[in-house]
Amino acid sequence: MISKTKMEKILKEILEMSPADQTEVLLISQNSALTRFANNQIHQNVAEKNAKLSIRVIKNKRTGTASTNILNKSSIKGVLEKALKIADNASPDPDFKSLPKKKKCTKMELFSKNTAEYQPIDRVKDVSVLISKANQKELNAAGALSTGEITIGIANSLGVFEITSLTEADINTVFMSSNSSGYADSYAKEVRKIDFHKLADTASEKALKSIDPIAIDPGSYTVILEPAAVADMLTYLAFCGLGALAYQEGRSFLSGKLGEKITGGNITIWDDGTSPDTLGMPFDFEGTPKQKVMLIENGVAKNVVYDSYTAHKDGRESTGHALPAPNIYGPQPSNLFLKNGDYSVDEMIASTKKGILVTRFHYTNMEDPLKTMLTGMTRDGTFLIEDGEISCGIKNLRFTQNILKALSNVEMISEETKLKQASFGFCLAPALKVKDFNFTGVTEF
Amino acid sequence: MEDLINLSFNTAKTHGATYTDVRIAKFKTQSIAIKNGKVEEILDSESYGFGIRTIVNGAWGFASSFNVNKREVQKIAALSCNIAKASASLKNKSVILSPVKPLKGNYETPMTIDPFTVPLEDKLSILSETEEIMRKKNGVKISEASMNFVLKDQIFANTEGAWIKQKIMMSGAGIEATAIGEGDMQVRSYPNSHGGQFITGGYEFINTLRLKDNAEKVADEAVALITAKECPSKKTTIILDGSQLGLQVHESIGHPVELDRVLGTEASFAGTSFLTPDKLGHLKIGSDIVNITADATIPTGLGTFGYDDEGVPAQRTDIVKNGLFVGYLNSRETAAETGQLPNGAMRADGWNRTPLIRMTNVNLLPGKPSFEELISDTKDGVYLETNKSWSIDDKRLNFQFGTEAGWEIKNGKIKRMLKNPNYTGITPKFWNSCDAIANEDSWIVWGTPNCGKGEPMQVIQTGHGTSPARFRNIQIGVGK
Structure with a gap:
């Protein structure tokens, strides 16, 4: 993950570097992982580290936007130049007035350390709750459990400067018999608040009740x-x-x-x-x-x-x-x-x-x-x-x-x-x- | 690059991997859109990174990163193995890959003009002039023109010795006019809806589209639809234009023959398939004239490439032969599981995704009559043009499509326009009702740039070669 300190530095540097009338910088950093299961076993298990830097510039009511995930200095400079070049070619938009000015945002606690640090073996343990239930009921379980953290930084040349980190855990599952199925899902900031046993009960009950x-x-x-x-x-x-x-x-x-x-x-x-x-x-x-x-x-x-x-x-x-x-x-x-x-x-x-x-x-x-x-x-x-x-x-x-x-x-x-x-x-x-x-x-x- | 790839192989091996493949890819994208006389979007973007797929203890792991350097490659290779070990603790059977010859190859989309070398002002000029024609038509409230270009530049290598470089270029453009009035809203597009027509190829394709020449017709038809007669509700003969038929093939044939769906691994999200293995070689899915192939080798198809993301060469596979269901799209793993040969359908939508079984170009082969003969041979029916909405159940049986426009056909002639047409059916019954397919003169490989599948979601490009075709006794005007 890109730390908040590094993110702050990148946002500030780009705003200082930009010669545009107005400039906006959006930087997103994320780590995510997802475990997929079907036929009562894990068949796909993935993790991703990625980022996205997007620069929007306005010159004489002309807008240009360019983005990249390559975050070295020359790439960042190149993206800014590209956005400026696009703006030069764009026609002016009379309806564009201004990027927003800074306003005070509500403080929100959106981050869970547990979710951010969830390991592959942790996801397997959760998924095994669902698969055990399916096996016990002679049903076939499929679904996906994902966990991840994301940091979003947004700043503009009018004083907006916001950075926040958040986590999310999602689970969905379908339990199937030969001719019926049942669904359950859950979404949470804190993965440990998801009740996998309850989800298994809901999905299995629906599948069993709808047989034939x-x-x-x-x-x-x-x-x-x-x-x-x-x-x-x-x-x-x-x-x-x-x-x-x-x-x-x-x-x-x-x-x-x-x-x-x-x-x-x-x-x-x-x-x-x-x-x-x-x-x-x-x-x-x-x-x-x-x-x-x-x-x-x-x-x-x-x-x-x-x-x-x-x-x-x-x-x-x-x-x-x-x-x-x-x-x-x-x-x-x-x-x-x-x-x-x-x-x-x-x-x-x-x-x-x-x-x-x-x-x-x-x-x-x-x-x-x-x-x-x-x-x-x-x-x-x-x-x-x-x-x-x-x-x-x-x-x-x-x-x-x-x-x-x-x-x-x-x-x-x-x-x-x-x-x-x-x-x-x-x-x-x-x-x-x-x-x-x-x-x-x-x-x- | 060779250093990084070998480093990933060695690191994975020391962490227990018995198989490793790596993709290092850069995606470059340009999107341009003009709307109502203003630039709505000009975006240049790029995405660079690598993904490492491993098998450890008979199970899959995949990890990816945007930091392309030695230290990160080691970390991600180890993470991929760690994930695979976790997968292995909850497996019923081990992954077996169908053997393929490890290939060393190089593929580049044939093209004359690299779209990224064409000045932005040239592209804006075509789009602005075209959009202006539509905007000036009385009754048109929203006029849009857009272009999109994507370059995928990738190296694939695996521990079996495959080493493949590919540069695939996608180019596309389209226009759309929306008329609003009398409490109604109607849309017409050209050459297709959802952004237009897309191919693998260069900027030379944009000039062949003749966007400007078609702008007036698009605007006229959008406005005419507002006062057109509502499509009636009845069972009748329908003729689908090639672009709508492309989506019909995509949804009702292409998806159900993806072997991962068939074997249940997409069950919780996209669903499964009615084409279970017992139906292979036995189910008469269409009438005798229905022949469908999956062919990743045809020129300009949006699903055309040199090799899939497992290093299997692009190829042509029979899916439906004289109406009989005869083939699936598969992966090395599902091929081994079902005793088939891999047919090169595994693709990932980026360096950060593991490959899934995806459609290539799934094509309905042309028939005998010309399009004009198809119409003149139809006494009573409706001609349906350009997709507007689509929906199909999770086994791909019950579908319902809406199109932008319909036309009555009476005594072999196209008559008045109908608005809000839709039609519904059950897949095998529908394809068995096909009694005529137009010939190659009207056969076009339509591009679908936005096919979604998988978790995390992957959006891939597919192609569908079709010419207009006729279907008997179809329910139209649902929900009227």
């Missing part, structure tokens, strides 16, 4: 979506419309609809990268402090998230949601929250005469971003609910569903929430009971 699935006809069903499925849905919702660039370009489902009711009154969604309940960070990739942004409140569209460029365009302040420059996606929510309710999943099941319980989705994709029309498959634990009880596993179904309509049809929300991975970060999601969810196809398993 029956096929049901596609159609409109009441559905109970567990947090992984909810998070998947919200991730696409965020990507398609909760960032300011999509909003300003008119391709967001929120464009022209802020202040309008777009979902049921029981839906409140916000983004908060500084919450201790998620794996966030104090600042974005421009060094701006992350703010809590209310996106949908009691069903009413409230806000989108901003970086400095889109904020200037709307005469607003950045909300601290910039991705590394240059990026074609614009600012993105990276730590989503969906407000929880009062129920347990068991109560949701008990209240359902006929419905479907979904563990997670697979290969979801937006068919129409403006209408939030999403399709995808169910996977790894799909069950039929009859008369308030899970009656059997069912073969996986394809859904084609308008997300905002689904969020207008939410009848119950679970009290318990779970942290799930999202495309640009994480999502803390409850389970949802949704009526009239459209399943449009069925597969053969």
Whole structure:
């Protein structure tokens, strides 16, 4: 890893060296490792040490960016020269006002020594918990456990100078019988807080309960979506419309609809990268402090998230949601929250005469971003609910569903929430009971 | 380099490795994008490093670093062995590699103009002029034009004596117009969606694309889609254009024949495959006219190279012959496990990743009629063009694709435009419904630059040679 002291030195040197009107330097250093298992044995086991230096310069409203992972002096100088040359060739952007100025960031403890120092043999011990359980239940376990540390430094010529270190541990697993499967996952800053026994129990129980699935006809069903499925849905919702660039370009489902009711009154969604309940960070990739942004409140569209460029365009302040420059996606929510309710999943099941319980989705994709029309498959634990009880596993179904309509049809929300991975970060999601969810196809398993 | 490689071999050996391979690679990338009259992105980037893969006690280890020096090579070789030893403590069987002749070779993508020598202003000029044409069309709200170039410069060596240098160049460009109005948003792209068309080759390819000449049509069609008729929901005959068919081949044939998926090692993430080993040589996956190969040797294919990342030479493998499923894509390990010969499909997306089984160029071979004959021979149906969305289950059976545009076909003629078309099916049933494939005149090797697989995620480039083809009795208009 590049030490914080060395990182500070590199950032300062580049800022001093740059003749540009404004300069931004992003330096990321990371050590990561991942152990993959399948067929009840480890089949892939890897480690990586890497870094990325990215320099963005602005000259007369012309922007140039160049990056490298070669961090000797001549390479750094070469990258700066390349960025300057690019800026010379770029056309001026009248909408560019300025890189952000320094603002005070919240202090956050994001680092775990245990996770950073986790060894290959430690990961094997954790994975063996899952494999032992699978062997004991005559199931086949697959999955991946990753651990890693990352240090992010961002500085600019207007005084922004932030460095933070964080760790992350992720585990996902699928337990399979010959015709069924069950899924469980967990994400944490501190690897030792992950309960591998509980994950093994969840995955094995789902796999065993869904053995010999029956096929049901596609159609409109009441559905109970567990947090992984909810998070998947919200991730696409965020990507398609909760960032300011999509909003300003008119391709967001929120464009022209802020202040309008777009979902049921029981839906409140916000983004908060500084919450201790998620794996966030104090600042974005421009060094701006992350703010809590209310996106949908009691069903009413409230806000989108901003970086400095889109904020200037709307005469607003950045909300601290910039991705590394240059990026074609614009600012993105990276730590989503969906407000929880009062129920347990068991109560949701008990209240359902006929419905479907979904563990997670697979290969979801937006068919129409403006209408939030999403399709995808169910996977790894799909069950039929009859008369308030899970009656059997069912073969996986394809859904084609308008997300905002689904969020207008939410009848119950679970009290318990779970942290799930999202495309640009994480999502803390409850389970949802949704009526009239459209399943449009069925597969053969 | 030779010193570093030999040092890694010796270090790994002293830590118990019975096999070691090393890749030292530099990636150079340039991305340029113009949007709505402004530069959206110009990024030059490079990534340099090495990865060491070892077998110790019959299990795999892999470690990599961006510090390319002697001390780091020793540390990473030892770490790779340490990881392999940990893997070995939780194995059911030992890794066995199918034997291959250790080759010494050199491969470079044939090209006339190195894209990295072309002045930035020339590239910006083409993109700006093209984007401006689209922007000026009434109703177009977002106009984009982009180019991407990637150079991979790599040395591979293993302890069996292989020593291979490769320089692979990828070039690509595309344009896209988005019309927004009447509560609707419609997109048209050229030559393909998701960034355009990509090949292995040089800058000379960019000039052949004629981006500027196609800008007006792209803009016109995006705007026309806003007021076009909605695609109906029914079972009908469909004809897929080559680019959409390329993605259909990719998702429903290419992925399911990756032998690592078949044997379960991708189960928790990407999934497994319906093409289990008992189906090899037995399952009629398509109609008699369906012939599919995996061919890493065809000119310009995005999955074209000299050698894979295990040192196996690029080759052509039959995947589907006269509709019968006959072949997998494999690795040295999976080949040994299943009694096959390695067919050169192992690739890593960088020096920092261990190789996985990846598609090369998975091609649907051309048929007999011309594209015009294919249309004129169709009484009633829909012609679907350019991918918009894609989704398929984790065994690769139930799929659903959306395309940017559709056209009614009536009595052998293409008629009015349809918006928001999609279609769904089950893979073997779909391919068995294929009753005509257009000939080589409309056969193009489409590039897919963004195929994701594995944990940690690896994004690789694949190619798909296709010409338009016809499928009968397909459900369109799902979710209407």
